[in-house]
Amino acid sequence: MEDREISRAVIGRLPRYYRYLGELLDEGVERISSSDLSKKMHVTASQIRQDLNNFGGFGQQGYGYNVKYLHTEIGKILGLSHTHNIIIIGAGNLGQALANYGGFEKSGFILKGIFDVNPRLEGVTIRGIPIRRMDELRSFIRHHEIEIAALTIPKSKAVEVADILVEGGIQGIWNFAHTDLILPENVIVESVHLADSLLKLSYNISSYNHESEK
Amino acid sequence: MEDREISRAVIGRLPRYYRYLGELLDEGVERISSSDLSKKMHVTASQIRQDLNNFGGFGQQGYGYNVKYLHTEIGKILGLSHTHNIIIIGAGNLGQALANYGGFEKSGFILKGIFDVNPRLEGVTIRGIPIRRMDELRSFIRHHEIEIAALTIPKSKAVEVADILVEGGIQGIWNFAHTDLILPENVIVESVHLADSLLKLSYNISSYNHESEK
Numbered sequence: 001m002e003d004r005e006i007s008r009a010v011i012g013r014l015p016r017y018y019r020y021l022g023e024l025l026d027e028g029v030e031r032i033s034s035s036d037l038s039k040k041m042h043v044t045a046s047q048i049r050q051d052l053n054n055f056g057g058f059g060q061q062g063y064g065y066n067v068k069y070l071h072t073e074i075g076k077i078l079g080l081s082h083t084h085n086i087i088i089i090g091a092g093n094l095g096q097a098l099a100n101y102g103g104f105e106k107s108g109f110i111l112k113g114i115f116d117v118n119p120r121l122e123g124v125t126i127r128g129i130p131i132r133r134m135d136e137l138r139s140f141i142r143h144h145e146i147e148i149a150a151l152t153i154p155k156s157k158a159v160e161v162a163d164i165l166v167e168g169g170i171q172g173i174w175n176f177a178h179t180d181l182i183l184p185e186n187v188i189v190e191s192v193h194l195a196d197s198l199l200k201l202s203y204n205i206s207s208y209n210h211e212s213e214k
Numbered sequence: 215m216e217d218r219e220i221s222r223a224v225i226g227r228l229p230r231y232y233r234y235l236g237e238l239l240d241e242g243v244e245r246i247s248s249s250d251l252s253k254k255m256h257v258t259a260s261q262i263r264q265d266l267n268n269f270g271g272f273g274q275q276g277y278g279y280n281v282k283y284l285h286t287e288i289g290k291i292l293g294l295s296h297t298h299n300i301i302i303i304g305a306g307n308l309g310q311a312l313a314n315y316g317g318f319e320k321s322g323f324i325l326k327g328i329f330d331v332n333p334r335l336e337g338v339t340i341r342g343i344p345i346r347r348m349d350e351l352r353s354f355i356r357h358h359e360i361e362i363a364a365l366t367i368p369k370s371k372a373v374e375v376a377d378i379l380v381e382g383g384i385q386g387i388w389n390f391a392h393t394d395l396i397l398p399e400n401v402i403v404e405s406v407h408l409a410d411s412l413l414k415l416s417y418n419i420s421s422y423n424h425e426s427e428k
Binding site: 011012014015016018019041042077078079080084092093094096097098100101103104107109147148171172174178180182186188190192193194195196197198199200201202203204205206207208209212 | 225226228229230232233255256291292293294298306307308310311312314315317318321323361362385386388392394396400402404406407408409410411412413414415416417418419420421422423426
């Protein structure tokens with residue numbers, strides 16, 4: 001594959017392509033035309049062709065896309081050609097929800113440990129994985145080659161824990177704490193701000209009602 | 215306030231302004247200059263001025279922004295000048311995490327009910343709210359003027375339940391199911407695709423490592 005710059009907008013759409021192609025694979029579909037994929041994904045066929053052309057000629061005139069091949073190639077671009085060791089910090093409801101979601105392992109994200117600030121939870125297991133104390137965190141990251149930490153703790157603790165993760169050598173933080181983490185550029189942060197998302201929904205409802213009243 | 219078109223990009227940034235202003239309020243800060251707000255939020259002062267100018271002259275030369283006023287005005291734009299009745303469908307870990315998060319009530323999202331497809335959960339309470347059976351859903355939406363439903367159920371059930379919500383007259387769906395919901399345009403959908411977000415993190419880590427090796 002050519003090594004060229006891919007736009008941020010295309011990158012942002014890749015996980016969705018990967019998801020739809022994965023569903024097609026599960027349904028046993030071997031190939032699909034860009035127009036059928038377009039109907040399924042509710043984007044234009046020309047958008048799909050343009051996006052996927054960024055990665056060389058996956059599609060063939062009159063044949064369409066080979067689902068398995070395209071799924072694998074997009075997976076490689078997304079960094080899924082090797083597995084990623086992951087830990088969860090915060091064993092509350094949200095941490096447990098992530099721990100119990102099997103879909104991540106299917107994509108190669110291997111849950112290696114769960115940590116919580118509450119020492120009373122030490123040794124309690126989730127899906128067979130014991131909850132550990134925070135003072136083990138730094139050495140655990142090194143010894144188990146942990147790449148990603150999901151942070152499902154309140155914002156009051158998030159900055160302090162993020163600093164420990166950075167010192168431990170973490171590569172990425174999947175941040176659910178309701179705060180922005182400002183970290184060195186070699187640590188990638190992807191934040192899921194649930195409250196921001198609910199406010200966007202609220203805005204769109206108000207805005208729709210406002211338009212309808214005009 | 216003038217009734218003019220506000221760009222999608224500005225709208226997308228509003229929840230973050232609202233969050234930072236809320237934090238300043240909690241800290242007892244009454245006013246802030248655009249340059250101080252800029253340092254706090256890690257965006258340029260000119261971006262802040264441009265964004266907030268969309269809503270009329272909140273800022274005053276030599277004074278800065280009145281935190282409480284700006285927070286209230288942005289809240290109005292986000293549809294927070296009235297409360298929103300919300301239900302959660304799916305009483306698993308993720309549904310419970312949402313139910314237990316008090317921050318939503320603070321912003322005026324009032325949790326009125328929790329539903330689950332598992333009839334054995336009927337009557338179990340979360341934060342004092344009993345879990346109800348799905349066959350009560352449609353009438354509950356009407357009788358309790360429910361505006362928003364958070365959907366924290368597996369994708370296999372999501373489409374079917376979304377149809378019931380639409381028939382019941384729901385205005386917005388906060389969708390956590392790992393699928394895109396295609397609904398009539400009067401029902402606003404805001405999706406939180408956790409797996410897509412994890413793939414974006416994975417892409418950014420791979421891409422950073424790839425750049426560093428060059």
